[in-house]
């Protein structure tokens with residue numbers, strides 16, 4: 001896998017899927033309990049190099065499966081664009097799959 | 108001819124600026140077409156010093172009949188209940204307010220500060236400010252819960268930060284032309300004609316609200332501002348998307364969230380850092396849900412709406 005992430009959304013989705021499947025450890029906890037904590041995660045994401053997809057996945061706490069007792073997942077997240085299969089929060093802006101999850105999830 | 112007196116307490120003059128920009132009818136129309144005689148107004152009045160005191164005393168005594176007393180700004184009671192932090196025409200403003208409210212046929216509170224305290228009354232409320240008949244959601248305020256003006260009405264509350272100019276002039280015309288009995292008030296004494304519907308009523312983003320597509324940045328034309336940017340449109344009683352601002356637009360149309368400025372709690376969450384322009388959530392679910400919707404229903408609706416959302420809802424449909 002090359003270090004430079006692909007630009008094509010489908011290729012980028014596959015690249016992310018492979019990273020997650022290969023056991024990339026991401027920061028799923030702590031979940032942000034307040035808007036301040038949420039904003040701090042966004043600040044960390046903003047500080048990354050825009051090419052650093054792996055860093056974004058780690059800080060946002062990406063998983064390639066639903067999470068928690070309520071089985072939260074991108075499909076129901078307010079930032080998820082169902083048809084584009086895309087996370088639309090500007091700090092992430094990455095292709096996703098409906099069954100993925102990250103700790104910025106909100107409904 | 109209806110005599111109108113307008114005074115200003117703890118205020119920023121925003122409602123005066125708004126009033127002077129009214130269009131339907133305009134502030135001039137009030138005088139030329141609707142028989143309103145503006146006895147005095149902070150930006151329009153000619154009298155100063157002793158002459159102003161004489162005018163105010165004549166209103167209190169009844170020598171000059173006072174038909175409409177308009178108050179903008181909070182009633183400042185500090186320090187220690189003296190009201191000395193807001194003196195006007197030789198005495199604490201609160202003393203003028205108490206006497207003029209008793210003398211007037213109708214009392215109209217304009218803007219959040221005069222209606223429920225607004226920003227000056229935000230905790231810790233250092234000036235001990237209050238609205239005329241409410242302090243935030245609690246009835247009473249400065250004049251007391253039982254206050255009725257001479258015509259038998261409680262204070263007519265026209266909230267907003269500021270109030271839309273046409274809400275102000277249209278209510279003043281109704282009162283001045285003898286149609287006050289037609290004004291129906293809600294539980295917070297707001298005229299129902301303006302405040303029974305929501306900011307969301309007529310918002311151009313309702314389709315995105317329905318399909319749960321979120322705007323994630325200010326000014327975006329796609330998406331609803333409720334989910335991420337803290338729009339209070341579904342919980343706020345106002346006609347901001349029916350009676351447009353400057354006859355042109357509204358906050359939500361231009362991509363800015365409604366702050367809920369016509370509601371007694373404004374500014375919400377006492378302006379704590381991170382609470383403005385950000386939807387407050389508990390474990391990812393908004394704390395404040397659209398009026399009449401519970402958490403279970405909201406989640407079910409989201410699941411269904413996201414599954415049903417059409418492709419166009421994800422695009423900027425205003426671009427050709």
Ligand code: SF4
Nearest residue numbers: 074077080087102105
């Ligand atoms: S914020 Fe997280 S959960 Fe929501 S769509 Fe983006 S990646 Fe998925």
Ligand code: SF4
Nearest residue numbers: 310331332333338340
């Ligand atoms: S932007 Fe605000 S007022 Fe408009 S539809 Fe969304 S929540 Fe309602």
Ligand code: SF4
Nearest residue numbers: 345347365366367368
């Ligand atoms: S859109 Fe909301 S915050 Fe703006 S003026 Fe209307 S009620 Fe107030």
